Amino acid sequence: MPVLPQIRFGTDGWRGVIARDFTFDAVRLVARAVAATFRAIHPGHQSPLLVVGHDTRFLSRRFAQAAAEALVAEGLNVCLTASSLPTPVLAWSVPLLGAQGGVMITASHNPPSYNGMKVRTDDGGPATLTMTRQIEIAVRRLASDPPTDHEDDPTRKGQMTGAPIEPFDPLPRYRDRLRTLVNMERIARSRVHVVIDPMYGASQGMVPALLREIGLEADEIHGEVNPWFGGLPPEPLPQHLYELAERVKGVGDSRRIGLAFDGDGDRLAAIDEDGSYVTPHEIFALLLRHLVTRRGLSGTVVKTFSTTTMIDRLAAAYGLRVIVTPIGFKYVAEVMRREEVLIGGEESGGIGIAGHIPERDGVVSALLLLEALATEEKPLGALLGELQAEVGPHCYRRLDLGLDRVVDRSELERRIRDEPPTGMEGWHLKEVQDLDGVKLVGDDGSWLLIRPSGTEPVLRLYAEAPTDEQVSRLLAWGKGYADRLRKER
Numbered sequence: 430m431p432v433l434p435q436i437r438f439g440t441d442g443w444r445g446v447i448a449r450d451f452t453f454d455a456v457r458l459v460a461r462a463v464a465a466t467f468r469a470i471h472p473g474h475q476s477p478l479l480v481v482g483h484d485t486r487f488l489s490r491r492f493a494q495a496a497a498e499a500l501v502a503e504g505l506n507v508c509l510t511a512s513s514l515p516t517p518v519l520a521w522s523v524p525l526l527g528a529q530g531g532v533m534i535t536a537s538h539n540p541p542s543y544n545g546m547k548v549r550t551d552d553g554g555p556a557t558l559t560m561t562r563q564i565e566i567a568v569r570r571l572a573s574d575p576p577t578d579h580e581d582d583p584t585r586k587g588q589m590t591g592a593p594i595e596p597f598d599p600l601p602r603y604r605d606r607l608r609t610l611v612n613m614e615r616i617a618r619s620r621v622h623v624v625i626d627p628m629y630g631a632s633q634g635m636v637p638a639l640l641r642e643i644g645l646e647a648d649e650i651h652g653e654v655n656p657w658f659g660g661l662p663p664e665p666l667p668q669h670l671y672e673l674a675e676r677v678k679g680v681g682d683s684r685r686i687g688l689a690f691d692g693d694g695d696r697l698a699a700i701d702e703d704g705s706y707v708t709p710h711e712i713f714a715l716l717l718r719h720l721v722t723r724r725g726l727s728g729t730v731v732k733t734f735s736t737t738t739m740i741d742r743l744a745a746a747y748g749l750r751v752i753v754t755p756i757g758f759k760y761v762a763e764v765m766r767r768e769e770v771l772i773g774g775e776e777s778g779g780i781g782i783a784g785h786i787p788e789r790d791g792v793v794s795a796l797l798l799l800e801a802l803a804t805e806e807k808p809l810g811a812l813l814g815e816l817q818a819e820v821g822p823h824c825y826r827r828l829d830l831g832l833d834r835v836v837d838r839s840e841l842e843r844r845i846r847d848e849p850p851t852g853m854e855g856w857h858l859k860e861v862q863d864l865d866g867v868k869l870v871g872d873d874g875s876w877l878l879i880r881p882s883g884t885e886p887v888l889r890l891y892a893e894a895p896t897d898e899q900v901s902r903l904l905a906w907g908k909g910y911a912d913r914l915r916k917e918r
Contacts, residue, residue, distance in 0.1 A: 436568050438561035439882075440757035444536045444545030447487060451544045453495050456534075459546060460496040462567035463532060464503035466560060471529050471551075475504075480526060480597065482510040482519035483534035484631040484693045486544050487656035489513065493534040496546070497594050500532070508597040513654075515631045515694025517790035520553035521606065522599035524786065530556075535631070535693040538664035538777075541657050554766065554787035555759035604639065610785060611796040612803075617643035619803035624648045624687045624700075626673040628663040629655040632694030635792055650676060663692030665778065666827075667706040670698065678704025683808040686799075690791045695758075696778035697791040699798065701809040709778030710737035710825050710893075712798060714816055716780060717772050719801035721747045728771030728783055731764045733757070734865045735776040735878050735891045742820040755865035756880065762787040776827070776891065824897045828904045830911060832886040845879055853906045856899075877903045879911060 436443055436459060443459060445451035467477045479500055483493035490513070497507045508526060510519065516533050523531045531549035539545065548556040548564065556564075607613075623640055625647060627633040633652040640647035650672060651659060661669050670689050677687040677700045687700030699707040713732070717740065720726045730744045733756045744751045749771070754760035758781070761773040765787035774780040779789030782797065798809075805812060817823070845867040856875070862868040866880025866889075875894035882889055888911055892903040 436565065438548075438556075438565060441537065441555055441759060442533075442535075442545050442547035444539055444543050446542050447544050451492075451536075453492070456492050456495050456546065457499040458571060459564070459568060460499035460532070461503055461571050462564045463530075463548060464500050464505050465567045465571070466563045467505070467529055469563065470560065474529060476506050476592070477529040478506040478508070478526065480508045480510070480519060480522050480528050480531040480549075481534075482514055482516075482522075482531065484516075484536075485513045485629060485633070485654050485656065486534075486536060486692070487541070489534045489544060492544060493532075496532055496534065501592065501594055506592050506595075508595045511596050511598040512600075513631050514600060515635070515690075515790075515792065516547060517695050517786070517788055517792065518599055518603045520549045520788045521603055521786050521790075522597070523549055523551060523553045525599065525602065526597070533693070537693050538662055538691045538696070540662045541660075549788075552766065552787055554762040555757075557759065557763065600635075604635075607639065607793065607796060610782075610793055611800045613639075613643050613796075615803045616640075616796070616799045617645060619799070619806070620645070620684060621799060621802060622646040622648075622682060622685045623799070624650065624673060624676045624685065625652070626650050626665075626670060626687065626689040627652055627694070628661075628665065628669070628689060628692060629653065629658045630663045630690060630692035630694060632690040632792060635694075636688065636795060639796070648676070658692070665689035665691055665696065665698035670700060670706065674700050674704040674706070677702065683810075686802070686809050688795045688798075690795070691778070694791045695789045697780070697794040697798075698778055699795075699809065701813065703810055705810070707809060707813065708737075708825055709774070709776060709780075710739060710823070711813060711816065712778070712794065713737070713772075713774040713780055714739040714743055714820070715801055715812055716774075716782070716794065716797055717743055718816065718819075719797070719804065720771060720782070721749070723801070723804050726771055726783065728769045729764070731761045731770055731773035733761065733775040734862075734868065735880070736774060737776075737823055737825060737893055738874060738876075739816070739820045739823050740774075746819070753864065758789050761789075822895045823893060824895065824900045825891075825893045826897075826900050826904060827892075828890040828908060829882075830888040830890065830908065832881075832888055853902065856902070875899055875903065877907045879907055 481497045483489040497509045519533045533547040536543040536545035637647040637649045673687045689698045758779045780794045857872045859872040868878040870876045878891040890907045892900045894900045
């Protein structure tokens with residue numbers, strides 16, 4: 430049996446470098462552990478049904494096939510999606526089929542050299558922390574009890590002794606579902622011109638097709654399969670969306686807007702009519718504002734620890750309760766499962782809304798944003814101006830610092846708590862919060878969050894302040910402090 434890497438589920442799934450960590454043997458092993466976990470969770474189902482899907486990454490289809498074969502070999506029933514698709518479509522298809530869960534082969538926004546696996550529960554939401562721990566325990570147990578490794582092994586050849594792997598295409602019914610969640614007729618009347626960048630990812634083709642059906646202009650860039658993703662991580666950050674911004678700006682058409690999705694289509698960013706980047710924080714705030722003021726809806730608002738205080742100010746103005754969770758949409762989903770949540774979101778652009786699944790969905794968020802523009806009959810830049818007037822100026826930026834390996838989060842966080850940085854001229858520390866990572870909050874409401882990534886060897890710095898200059902100072906200060914900590918390790 431080949432030596433397998435340590436397999437750990439982070440903020441959303443297990444991820445690793447292809448051929449080094451993420452191998453066919455490792456995928457089969459984790460699939461067996463997933464099968465054992467679902468049998469334990471659903472003892473009333475002799476053969477639980479799982480839906481398996483994949484994104485557009487290198488070998489994702491073959492990894493999904495290997496996972497499906499391993500699950501069937503363990504006695505589960507499996508539906509394998511007919512093509513690549515966004516994670517939220519896979520998630521939505523789980524309750525649609527009455528399945529007990531789902532497995533998605535994707536590394537989301539990670540660099541092209543990565544692949545990964547996400548697990549979904551029977552309601553379509555992310556696997557709980559308890560479930561992922563069970564999977565990790567099962568992995569360690571099964572690693573010492575490998576299946577027969579010879580030419581006749583059905584998990585190697587795809588010759589199943591149990592139920593066959595059923596093909597499944599949820600996309601047509603998902604598109605029908607979208608038309609019930611947003612007002613497509615209103616969007617059609619807006620005559621907005623949309624430029625879409627799926628970043629070579631799994632959402633390619635979806636939004637342009639929907640918009641063209643209702644008579645709108647919709648152009649798409651990077652809408653083909655390219656496992657190298659053009660040499661960039663498929664993460665919709667401003668430095669990765671230069672081409673999209675160039676396509677939107679300079680035309681003199683206030684009706685234009687750019688929409689960008691991450692690699693597996695569960696996150697959204699936008700470009701306004703001037704070619705300026707619209708942060709996920711601003712999108713979250715605009716959607717909250719739209720749902721309350723234009724749709725007349727109410728409910729609990731959920732945000733992660735690294736998400737803007739604009740949400741808190743809007744919720745206070747609307748009389749809505751705000752719950753703050755650790756970073757990772759699985760924590761938002763847990764609240765959505767137990768409370769009447771209007772909207773939940775995270776810093777990275779994942780947003781979930783009431784009436785859908787307890788999962789982030791970039792396509793739903795994009796269409797809802799277009800509905801907001803159509804309702805207000807204003808360009809995106811104008812709506813952002815109104816938002817700033819309502820909640821005050823908020824500037825935000827994130828800085829990722831590469832590490833030679835995944836750091837010990839608890840040790841780093843302890844150091845920052847015990848020795849918080851001091852001495853930045855003109856900025857006064859008010860409090861230290863440590864819900865997830867360490868957040869240093871100033872007396873003016875600005876903040877800096879230092880947090881190791883849960884999925885890759887990266888130290889993330891998040892900052893929000895009234896001006897971009899203040900954000901730059903906070904990030905520079907945080908980088909200097911983080912560099913000193915790393916040198917001392």
